[in-house]
Every structure is written in structure tokens, then in C-alpha cells.
Amino acid sequence: MHEFNEPLITAWQLVAGADARLAGIVLLSLRVSLAATLIACVIGMPIGALLAVGRFPGRRTLIVLFNGLMGLPPVVVGLLVYLLLSRAGPLGQFGLLFSPEAMIIAQAILVTPIVAALTRQVVADSWSEYREQLRSLGASRGRAAATLLWDGRFSLSTAALAGFGRAIAEVGAVMIVGGNIDGVTRVMTTTIALETSKGDLPLALALGFILITVVLAINAVAYALRGWAERHWG
Amino acid sequence: MNTWLSIDGLSLTEGGTRIIADVSLTLGAQRTVVLGPNGAGKSTLLRLIHDLLHPSTGVLYWPRPLSQAMVFQRPVMLRTTALTNVIYGLKLKGFKTGEARRRAQESLARVGLEHLALRPARLLSGGEQQRVALARAWALEPELLILDEPTASLDPASSREVERIIGDIAASGARILMTTHNLGQARRIAEDIVFIDRGRIVEQTPVAQFFKLPQTPAAQSFLQEEMP
Ligand SMILES: Nc1ncnc2c1ncn2[C@@H]1O[C@H](COP(=O)(O)OP(=O)(O)O)[C@@H](O)[C@H]1O
Ligand SMILES: [Mg+2]
Numbered sequence: 127m128h129e130f131n132e133p134l135i136t137a138w139q140l141v142a143g144a145d146a147r148l149a150g151i152v153l154l155s156l157r158v159s160l161a162a163t164l165i166a167c168v169i170g171m172p173i174g175a176l177l178a179v180g181r182f183p184g185r186r187t188l189i190v191l192f193n194g195l196m197g198l199p200p201v202v203v204g205l206l207v208y209l210l211l212s213r214a215g216p217l218g219q220f221g222l223l224f225s226p227e228a229m230i231i232a233q234a235i236l237v238t239p240i241v242a243a244l245t246r247q248v249v250a251d252s253w254s255e256y257r258e259q260l261r262s263l264g265a266s267r268g269r270a271a272a273t274l275l276w277d278g279r280f281s282l283s284t285a286a287l288a289g290f291g292r293a294i295a296e297v298g299a300v301m302i303v304g305g306n307i308d309g310v311t312r313v314m315t316t317t318i319a320l321e322t323s324k325g326d327l328p329l330a331l332a333l334g335f336i337l338i339t340v341v342l343a344i345n346a347v348a349y350a351l352r353g354w355a356e357r358h359w360g
Numbered sequence: 361m362n363t364w365l366s367i368d369g370l371s372l373t374e375g376g377t378r379i380i381a382d383v384s385l386t387l388g389a390q391r392t393v394v395l396g397p398n399g400a401g402k403s404t405l406l407r408l409i410h411d412l413l414h415p416s417t418g419v420l421y422w423p424r425p426l427s428q429a430m431v432f433q434r435p436v437m438l439r440t441t442a443l444t445n446v447i448y449g450l451k452l453k454g455f456k457t458g459e460a461r462r463r464a465q466e467s468l469a470r471v472g473l474e475h476l477a478l479r480p481a482r483l484l485s486g487g488e489q490q491r492v493a494l495a496r497a498w499a500l501e502p503e504l505l506i507l508d509e510p511t512a513s514l515d516p517a518s519s520r521e522v523e524r525i526i527g528d529i530a531a532s533g534a535r536i537l538m539t540t541h542n543l544g545q546a547r548r549i550a551e552d553i554v555f556i557d558r559g560r561i562v563e564q565t566p567v568a569q570f571f572k573l574p575q576t577p578a579a580q581s582f583l584q585e586e587m588p
Contacts, residue, residue: 258412259436262429263449263496273448277439359439360482 136328141335148329152336155313158226158300159293162233163241166293167286170238174245174285175271179253189246195239200232204302207232211303224305229313232299237289244285249274280355287348291341363388363423364504364535365409370418372404372559379404381559383418391536393550393567395543397582401559402539403508406430409537410506426535429497430506434513435489437481442473442492445481449496467499468492471525487518494525498532505529507538511545523548543586547571555579 140148177189209215211223211231222228252274260270275282297315304311306320314333321330365387372380380401394402407413409420410430429449438445446464447457455463468474471491476484481492490510497505507526511519523545530536530549540546546553546567553570555562555578563575574580 256436256438258407258430259432261412262410264452269452273438280439355439359480360437 133327133331137331137335140328140332145332148332148336150309151312151314151317151333154226154311155294155315156340158229158313159233159290161230162237162293163286163290165230165234166237166241166289169234170241170289171245171275171282171285172271173238174242174247175249175275176268177242177246178249179267179271179274181267189243192239192243192246196243198236198239199298200236200296201298201302203232203236204299207235207299207303223303224307224311226304226311228303229300229311232303233293233296236296236299237293240292241285241289244288245275245278245282248278248281248285252278280352280359283351284348287344291344294340295337364426366421366423367409368419368421370405370408370420371416372408372413373416379559380408380415383556383559383561385554385561385564387537387552389550389552391530391550392538392552392554393546394537394539394554394556395546395579395582396539396556396562400556402556403433404559405556406506406508406537406539426503427500428504428506429500429502430508431490431493431497431510433509435486435493437484437489437492439482440480441478442481442484442488442495443468443477445492446496446499450499453500463499464495467495470498470528471495472521485518487514487521490514490518490522491525494522494529498525498529498534501532502534504535504537507536509539509541512541519545543571543583555582557582 173192177185177192207228208223210217211220211228212218213223222231249271253270256270256274256277260273265273295315297319300311300313301316301319304313304316306312306316312320314337318330318333318337321327321333363386365385367383367385367387370380370383370385371378383405394405396402404413408415410428412430438448440448443461443464446467447460450460450463451457465474465477468477471494473488473491473495476488481489484492494510505526510526511522514522519542526536526538526549536549538549540549550567552564553567554564555570555574555576557578562578563570565575565579569575570579571583574583
């Protein structure tokens with residue numbers, strides 16, 4: 127019992143004392159995953175909307191593809207981005223490997239299909255409701271896609287938060303392209319993995335607490351936002 | 361009577377069934393109401409005329425192309441204010457922001473909703489939403505307004521208000537082409553009745569004559585069932 131309690135107490139002291147090392151890791155995690163989610167939204171939401179309202183050859187194939195890519199294994203994304211960014215790779219000249227930027231790229235690739243697929247679902251639902259009215263008013267398909275993205279902004283924030291939840295919790299991609307360098311590319315998940323394997327449980331546990339709290343908070347925010355939007359805009 | 365639309369041999373086949381079957385029709389009255397039993401093809405005919413559906417065969421001949429707007433049975437409101445919903449239609453037609461806003465406000469005032477202009481449109485009552493839809497259509501100053509059972513899901517008071525607005529829109533010069541389940545409403549609004557059944561035009565008759573003495577047995581039995 128003593129064996130189990132002691133790391134817990136130390137972990138709590140780390141969190142409560144706002145330990146500088148801990149804070150650095152948490153902030154880097156948030157920065158990387160927020161940036162990745164932002165990029166994924168900028169790319170994934172228009173793709174999702176066009177998949178929902180567009181009419182072009184290969185649309186169905188793309189829908190199946192994006193739905194499938196939602197389950198992309200992070201380590202495979204990490205490996206691909208590693209190959210792209212490594213010195214001999216096509217983007218090697220930029221020297222991004224083992225930097226936070228590399229981690230942002232990897233997580234953005236991981237999250238974009240999630241955002242695109244969830245966006246497509248939301249937009250497709252309202253497209254079936256709005257289609258005739260928008261066409262009657264003379265909206266082109268592109269304009270309709272933009273309108274539906276705006277109209278679905280609250281539901282879509284849930285898609286963004288789902289993407290962020292996936293990014294902040296994944297370990298495989300950032301481990302490979304970030305290299306888990308102390309003070310540079312060490313984020314919550316990679317630190318947990320490393321410290322646990324070294325037997326340093328307090329730091330791992332403290333980060334585990336924070337990670338779970340962040341994920342729960344994201345869901346609470348998503349839930350509250352939807353409820354507010356439903357009451358406020360119908 | 362100035363013909364504004366001639367329809368010749370119009371058919372629509374969907375999955376093997378003919379929803380509209382060889383319809384030929386000349387529309388010239390300012391206010392025409394399409395009547396017919398459920399599933400007769402009224403909504404489909406209006407959608408073909410509004411170019412939301414493409415006919416399998418046949419042609420629509422417009423002596424002069426008319427600007428159109430359509431109001432649907434269930435109003436479709438964007439998640440924004442009533443005013444912005446009206447502005448949205450005007451912007452799609454190319455109006456600049458200031459002018460669009462001015463016209464939208466005027467249009468909402470004409471349907472008696474200026475006091476609700478800044479309310480979220482989707483939280484308005486069904487009748488109020490339908491009036492926003494009418495304002496959105498009217499703001500475009502269409503030469504032809506098409507309405508598909510605009511009062512079907514409304515309470516009697518809201519229905520009367522919507523009917524009053526349709527009358528005002530007609531008085532402002534727009535042609536009206538609509539369907540309704542409410543025969544009293546058809547009688548009050550229409551000059552001409554087009555009666556359709558199973559995708560075919562059964563008769564086209566001036567309104568007074570239609571309600572006094574329909575030309576066909578199908579229309580006679582329809583009136584008997586609807587007005588016992
Ligand atoms: N897309 C479609 N595919 C197959 N059948 C349809 C479709 N749209 C309408 N119908 C059928 O066509 C008939 C006419 O429909 P509609 O025009 O809505 O009738 P009304 O408005 O007179 O009640 C109905 O039997 C309906 O089930
Ligand atoms: Mg109908």
C-alpha cells in the first residue's frame with residue numbers, strides 16, 4: 127500500500143506546486159496539439175463540406191477513404207512524417223525532424239481525416255434539410271458548402287474538439303518525429319511512456335492526471351457548447 | 361390573359377414510376393392554385409417549374425424569363441437572426457451589404473415581424489418562421505412566387521396571417537403559383553384552379569366555376585370528399 131501511495135503523493139505535490147518541468151511539458155503538449163488541430167480544421171473542414179455537397183467523380187471513394195483514415199495508426203503517421211522530414215527525405219532540407227514543428231505536422235496529418243469525416247457528416251445532414259432552399263435562393267455548391275459550415279459551427283466545434291482529444295492523447299507519432307528530447311520535444315504522452323519505463327512513477331502519474339483532466343474538460347466544453355447553441359440558436 | 365408559362369408534354373419518371381405524366385398546361389392567370397389529392401404530384405410539378413427538378417421529357421417555355429422565389433411547406437431557417445436570414449437571400453442575388461440590410465428590414469416590416477428581426481430565426485414559432493420565409497422571398501421582388509402548401513403545418517391564426525401576406529405579395533404585382541390543402545384558401549386566393557390527379561392535369565378552370573361546377577368527375581369527387 128505504501129509502495130503505491132508514495133508516488134501518488136509526490137505526483138500531487140508536483141501538480142499542486144506547479145512544478146516548472148511539469149508545466150513546460152504540459153504547455154508544449156497543448157501548443158503542439160492546438161496548432162495541429164487548427165491546421166486540421168483549416169484543411170479538413172472545407173474538404174468535409176465539399177465531400178458532403180459536391181458532385182465530382184471519386185467522391186464516394188474519398189468519403190470511404192477519409193472515414194477509414196480516422197483510424198490511422200499514429201505510429202504509421204509518425205513513420206511517414208519521419209521519412210519525409212529525415213535528412214535524406216524530400217523535406218529534409220528544412221531540418222524539422224525532432225522539433226515541435228515536426229510533431230505539429232504529424233498530428234495535423236493524424237487529425238485532418240477525423241475533422242473532415244466528422245464535418246462531412248454534420249454538413250451532409252443539414253444539406254439534406256437545406257438543399258432545396260439554398261438552390262432556390264441561387265446558391266452555388268461552393269457557396270452552399272460555406273453556408274453550411276457556418277450554420278453548423280457549433281456542431282463542428284465538437285469535431286474540432288474530438289480532433290484535439292485525439293491529438294493530445296496520441297503517443298506514437300510525436301514519439302517518432304519528436305524524439306522525446308528533454309526540454310525540447312517532450313510532451314505529456316511521451317514523458318509518461320518514458321518515465322514509466324524508467325520507474326519514475328510520480329512524474330508519469332502527475333502527467334496522467336493532467337491528461338485525463340484535459341480530455342474530460344474537452345468533453346465537458348463540447349457538451350456545454352452544444353447545449354448552449356441548441357438553446358440559443360435552435 | 362397573358363401567358364407567362366407554357367408547359368408541353370412534361371413528364372418525370374423516378375425509379376420506374378411516372379410522377380408527372382405528360383403534362384401540358386398554359387399559365388396566364390396572375391394567381392393560380394394547384395389542387396389535387398395527396399401524392400397527385402403537386403409538389404413535384406412546382407419543383408419542376410422552379411427548376412429544382414429536371415424533367416424526363418417535355419419542355420417549359422417561358423415567353424419571358426421570370427425571376428422566381430419559392431416558399432416551402434416547412435420553412436428552412438439558418439442558425440442566425442431572422443434579419444440575417446432575409447439578408448442572406450439578397451446577398452446571393454448580388455445586393456451589397458447596406459442595401460441588402462435596408463431591403464431585408466423593409467421586407468420584415470411588411471410581414472409584421474420587424475420587432476423580431478434580431479431574434480434567432482429557429483427559435484421563432486412555426487408561423488413566424490414561415491413569415492420570415494415569405495419576407496426572404498418577397499425581398500427578392502420575384503416576378504413569380506411559388507408556394508408549396510405554405511400553411512399546411514400552421515394553426516388557423518398563423519394561416520390567416522400568411523394568407524394575408526400572400527395577398528399583399530400578389531397585390532404588389534408578383535404572379536402566384538401555389539398549392540394548398542385548404543379549399544377556402546384556394547377559393548380566396550386563386551383566379552384559376554389547376555386540378556391534378558396521379559400526375560396528370562385533369563382540368564384547369566376559373567375559380568368560381570371550379571367550386572360551383574367542376575368539369576370532371578375526379579374533381580367533383582375530390583370536392584365532395586374535402587368539403588362534406
Ligand atoms: N424522388 C422521388 N422518388 C420516387 N417517388 C417520388 C419522389 N418524389 C415524389 N415521389 C412520389 O411522387 C408522387 C407525387 O408526390 P408529390 O409531388 O409530393 O405529391 P403531392 O405534393 O401532390 O402530395 C407521390 O406518390 C410520391 O410518393
Ligand atoms: Mg406536396
